[in-house]
Amino acid sequence: MTSRSLFSSFYRLKNGYKHSKRIHGINFSSVSNESHDREVTKELSNMFFADSVQELLIKLTHVDVQKAFRKRFIGEDPDIPIYKFMTTAEVEKLQAEVKVKANKKVQMPPIVPLQTDLGQVINVDKDIIGFDNSKFVFTDITFGISDKSRIVVVRESDGTLRKANADERHTVNQIYFPQLGRELKHPVMFQDEHLKPLLENGDYEFILDRACCQFEPNDQNYHRVVFTTYKHVNKTKKYQVLESTRHLGPLLFYLAFNKMPDNFLMYCLQTERFQDAILFINLYTKINQGLEIELGDLKDQFKVIEDFINTECTEKGNLEEALKYYINMNSVEVSKSS
Amino acid sequence: MMSSMLKRILLPNSIFSTVQNVVSIKRSEILKECTRSYSKLFVSPTQILQFKPVHIQQNRQESFFKKHTAEHIWKSVTSVSNAGKKRGRGKGAGKKRAKNLNKGQVLGVGVDNMVWPGLNAPIIKGRDLIKRTQLPPDPDREARLIKLRDAMGTFRFLKLMPTERGWSGNKMPGRSIGPPDSINEYSFDGFDTKVLEFKTVFCMKSNAGRYRRISVVAVTGNKNGLAGFALGKAADARAALKRAKNRAGQKLMYIERYENHTVYHDFFTQFCNTKIFVEKRPEGYGLHCHRAIKTICEIIGIKNLYAKVEGSTNLQNLVKAFFLGLLKQKTHQQLADETKYHLVEFRKENDYLPVVVASPNGDVKTDPKEAPDFLQYVMDNKVRLRKKKFPPFYTKKTHWYIKEKKMETIRNMEKAKLNLIAEYGEIRSFLTDTYPECRPLQKNEFKKQTEEDQ
Structure with a gap:
């Protein structure tokens, strides 16, 4: 890459006014939230993208065409419906296409590790200390480079040349390559004090969708917002809201790698989603122990769940009772039908 | 002789010569006569030309007010000639009315505030005889009377509430006249009737000659798909309204609606030379059509629709054409059965998810090429002429170019201001941080300042 194309544009940040304030004062992420979570490593991320795990997560999502x-x-006005006369073959072909489209619609946002090279010092040039009282941002706006891999460097007024931090990257990318729905200034709703009432309201889908749109998945803010939301959903057991959306898969993955299976198992047993419970246990063991569960008949499955509750869960009493109740109900039904 | 003399005397030029001649001949005689009878006529010429004021006073035995009755006098003031009436004069808000001047006056009460026992007061009060007395004058009496008369003089139409008004002013068309009268215990609950046409019509009769009647077209319905319309005529407006309303109640028909808010599909309909192109619209669109069609839709319960009337807008034909079109609509099932194809619906808000709304009973045709186009099928191959909209002429003028150029720098100013207010709570300049005194004029600040100065 020639230097001409590399420095084809530079973005000067004025001291004072809008941007300096943004860049200095924007760090509203609180580290305390993340201290309880297991760190998202490269291995974990690879695990998320593994085909077997993805398959499990899609099964757990229960893709429903109508909901997708x-x-x-x-904010768009409704339009007049379009009508077409069609043959049975055409209708069937369309319905098959719709299923593929629905799966695409509920594609899961990735869980990836945080970006590490932010603010890395490249060079310190003592000769130009005080050359200007503003920072200079250099970027490469050549066509066809992804936002993630774009070079953004900052020359501080004390002569330090460093890689840009997360907020500078966001600003530069959004200014030169604006994305629809993404805002230059992060919306206030992602600040902790404003996020809380939204979570209490149960607007999980809105928060998660907007976080997906606003932040890059390797952004610290993204991890903070998304993981707090997952925790809140887990606490209130409102998995139903996220069913057949993009977010149930990552949520369950998060629960599995942070070893919080209790609430979801309870939810499965209470709402008679026995298969989901088995799938989730499968996912859990795959992530944490790297094992595959061999599934036999119904009794075997009950045994698997019981073992899982005894070894991995904290609220053993409640879960065992729920399981017993479920087994009783099921056996009665089985005996009735036979 | 006397007259000739007078003439001579009155002519100033000949005065001297004649007088001298006559005097020289008969001096003594003339002197005698003059002094006796014509002395008064010898006045100076200046005095003769002066005018004296004359005072004339008519003295009639009969007055104008005595000669005519009050009714006659009032009529002369308030009425309009026959020719004027035909042209529609003397109607409406400015019409003068006769005042009853006796209103508010009581026998025995007048300008002098007198107590007349037996007339406006009792004769005996307790044991005392009441005497005729004059009380101090009542200052408000005159004003009260005048106020009463002023209120009487002009006629004002009853003001309608905005919700009760029709299409225009306080005319009948578009106004609601309530549900039809109940027939044998069947009451029209939840129905409402609206007038569509209200006009005077004439015909010639052998006995009565030009015979005048009121003709009313009204539509009645329950706002839930049931509606009917009828024409009623009567000599009297109220009777005509009632007749139209009750007849409409007996001609009810059920109209299919799509999800209870719009028509099933676009359609074309015609009655005589009235052609209507009706289009289906999504929820929240409203009724964009001729006012009569709008009123009918409101009564039927159609909430969203676009209609374009072409040709004649004769109201009775319009109503008939619209009702015909509504009745000729086909439901999705009917369309599927007729064409022998599945009917599939795609909605933009559902990202064009195909939904089979109707499948034909029996076999489905297998050739996709023979499937008709929905819009063509439903419109019966009629296409509405949609004229191309050209940009207005002024957009090609120099001044428009200049204006656009000027606007370019300030086109986003309002949005920027709004953003600044959202972010900082005030409108700022990029210099405000370093120089706090550099603070642009805030919204409504100029107004506040001027108010304070005052």
Whole structure:
């Protein structure tokens, strides 16, 4: 890459006014939230992308065509419906296409590790100390480079040349390559004090969708917002809201790698989602122990769940009772039908 | 002789010569006569030309007010000639009315505030005889009377509430006249009737000659798909309204609606030379159509629709054409059965998810090429002429270019201000941080300042 294309544009940050304030004062992420979580490493991320895990997560998501294509409130007026006369073959072909499209619609946002090379010092040039009282940002706006791999460097007024931090990267990318729905200044709703009432309201999908749109997945802010939301959903057991959306898969993955299986198992047993419970246990063991569970008949499955509750869960009493109740109900039904 | 003399005397030029001649001949005689009878006529010429004021006073035995009755006098003031009436004069808000001047006056009460026992007061009060007395004058009496008369003089139409008004002013068309009268215990609950046409019509009769009647077209319905319309005529407006309303109640028909808010599909309909192109619209669109069609839709319970009327807008034909079109609509099932194809619906808000809304009973045709186009099928191959909209002429003028150029720098100013207020709570300049005195004029600040100065 020639130097001409590399420094084809530079972005000067004025001291004072808007941008300096943004860059100095924007760090509203609180580290305390993340201290309880297991760190997202490269191995964990690879595990997330592994085919077997993805398959499990998609199964757990329960893709429903109607819900995937539901009406979204995005400020657009409704339009007149279009009608077509079709043969049975055409209709069947369309329905097959729709299923593929629905799976694409609920594609899961990735869980990836945080970016590490932010603010890395490249060079310190003592000769130009005090050359200006503003910082200079250099970037490469050549066509066809992804936002993630774009070079953004900052020359401080004390002569330090360093890689840009997360907020500078966001600003530069959004200024030169604006993305629809993403805002130059992060919305206030992602600040902890404003996020809380939204979570209490149960607007999980809105928060997660907007976080996906606003932040890069390797951003610290993204991890903070998304993981707090997952925790809140887990606490309130409102998995139903996220079913057949993009977010149930990552949520369950998060629960599995942070070893919080209790609430979801309880939810499965209470709402008679026995298969989900088995799938989740499968996922859990795969992530934490790297093992595959061999599934036999129904009794075997009950045994697997019981073992899992005894070894991995904290609220053993409640879960065992729920399991017993479920087994009783099920056996009665089985005996009735036979 | 006397007259000739007078003439001569009155002519100033000949005065001297004649007088001298006559005097020289008969001096003594003339002198005698003059002094006796014509002395008064010898006045100076200046005095003769002066005018004296004359005072004339008519003295009639009969007055104008005595000669005519009050009714006659009032009529002369308030009425309009026959020719004027035909042109529609003397109607409406400015019409003068006769005042009853006796209103508010009581026998025995007048300008002098007198107590007349037996007339406006009792004769005996307790044991005392009441005497005729004059009380101090009542200052408000005159004003009260005048106020009463002023209120009487002009006629004002009853003001309608905005919700009760029709299409225009306080005319009948578009106004609601309530549900039809109940027939044998069947009451029209939840129905409402609206007038569509209200006009005077004439015909010639052998006995009565030009015979005048009121003709009313009204539509009635329950706002839930049931509606009917009828024409009613009567000599009297109220009777005509009632007749139209009750007849409409007996001609009810059920109209299919799509999800209870719009028509099932676009359609074309015609009655005589009235052609209507009706289009289906999504929820929240409203009724964009001729006012009569809008009123009918409100009564039927259609909330969203676009209609374009072409040709004649004769109201009775319009109503008939619209109702015909509504009745000719086909439901999705009917369309599927007729064409022998599945009917599939795609909605933009559902990201064009195909939904099979109707499948034909029996076999489905297998050739996709023969499937008709939905819009063509439903419109019966009629296409509405949609004229191309050209940009307005002024956009090609120099001044428009200049204006656009000027606006370019300030086109986003309002948005920027709004963003600044959202972010900092005030409108700022990029210099405000370093120089706090550099603070642009805030919104409404100029107004506040001027108010304070005052």
